[in-house]
Amino acid sequence: GENVEQHPSTLSVQEGDSAVIKCTYSDSASNYFPWYKQELGKGPQLIIDIRSNVGEKKDQRIAVTLNKTAKHFSLHITETQPEDSAVYFCAANYKLSFGAGTTVTVRA
Amino acid sequence: DTGVSQDPRHKITKRGQNVTFRCDPISEHNRLYWYRQTLGQGPEFLTYFQNEAQLEKSRLLSNRFSAERPKGSFSTLEIQRTEQGDSAMYLCASSLAGGGAHRSTDTQYFGPGTRLTVL
Numbered sequence A: 001g002e003n004v005e006q007h008p009s010t011l012s013v014q015e016g017d018s019a020v021i022k023c024t025y026s027d028s029a030s031n032y033f034p035w036y037k038q039e040l041g042k043g044p045q046l047i048i049d050i051r052s053n054v055g056e057k058k059d060q061r062i063a064v065t066l067n068k069t070a071k072h073f074s075l076h077i078t079e080t081q082p083e084d085s086a087v088y089f090c091a092a093n094y095k096l097s098f099g100a101g102t103t104v105t106v107r108a
Numbered sequence B: 001d002t003g004v005s006q007d008p009r010h011k012i013t014k015r016g017q018n019v020t021f022r023c024d025p026i027s028e029h030n031r032l033y034w035y036r037q038t039l040g041q042g043p044e045f046l047t048y049f050q051n052e053a054q055l056e057k058s059r060l061l062s063n064r065f066s067a068e069r070p071k072g073s074f075s076t077l078e079i080q081r082t083e084q085g086d087s088a089m090y091l092c093a094s095s096l097a098g099g100g101a102h103r104s105t106d107t108q109y110f111g112p113g114t115r116l117t118v119l
Helices: none
Strands: A004-007 A009-012 A020-027 A032-038 A047-050 A056-059 A064-069 A074-079 A086-092 A101-105 B006-008 B012-013 B018-022 B031-037 B044-050 B055-059 B064-066 B075-079 B088-095 B112-118
Touching: A004 A086, A009 A020, A009 B044, A020 A047, A020 A086, A032 A064, A047 A064, A074 B018, B006 B088, B012 B018, B018 B088, B018 B112, B031 B075, B075 B088, B075 B112
Parallel strands: A009 A101, B012 B112
Antiparallel strands: A004 A020, A020 A074, A032 A047, A032 A086, A056 A064, A064 A074, A086 A101, B006 B018, B018 B075, B031 B044, B031 B088, B044 B055, B064 B075, B088 B112
16 A cells, blocks of 8 residues: 655744655555645645646645655745644545644744 | 534544444535544545445454445444544545546545544
8 A cells, every 4th residue: 555754743934934844655656645734623624736747736835846756745835924833744645645744833 | 614524523432332423525526535533643544435335445444333325425434332442533525536437536625523532
């Protein structure tokens, strides 16, 4: 089955700085890579996803890059704001194998 | 609210009791997924349905767990003879899959989850 590893486990950034989270996956057949944001006591919310026919996708302050050869993908958040503080999960495959999560704290 | 809903939001039970959770997907979505999430971890896939058919089950889904989606709309997840290790957040997600492909990469939207505590 698919194995997804996510780094770092915690990330503290100053408001306005960028945050980068990286994930690697094991199954070369995986072709779908979503990112979810989860706030305390809530279910995961999709923030962006990418399919293997593209290498990069952007949505305002959020971007995701995918390197299929190296089997890794990354989430980039620019101009971070306090409301970006949450746990972020990467995932792969149609039945969503999740990483262990990254707790992002944006310092005001 | 037209999102995925789950009921109850919290459930406390004693070891050995049976519990049942309900998930109502987004109305036009034909796929429904169940995941389990323990503290500090990412969600783990349990099972999924396309319409009323249960297409895949994880090895995590022991014989004490059963899921149904009898009319292809809402789904229930039952845990029999609960154990303390069953304590977790149970998440439901739904998606709209086109083309009938078993493994199509449709976007999944999650509900708020049911937090189960087994004493």
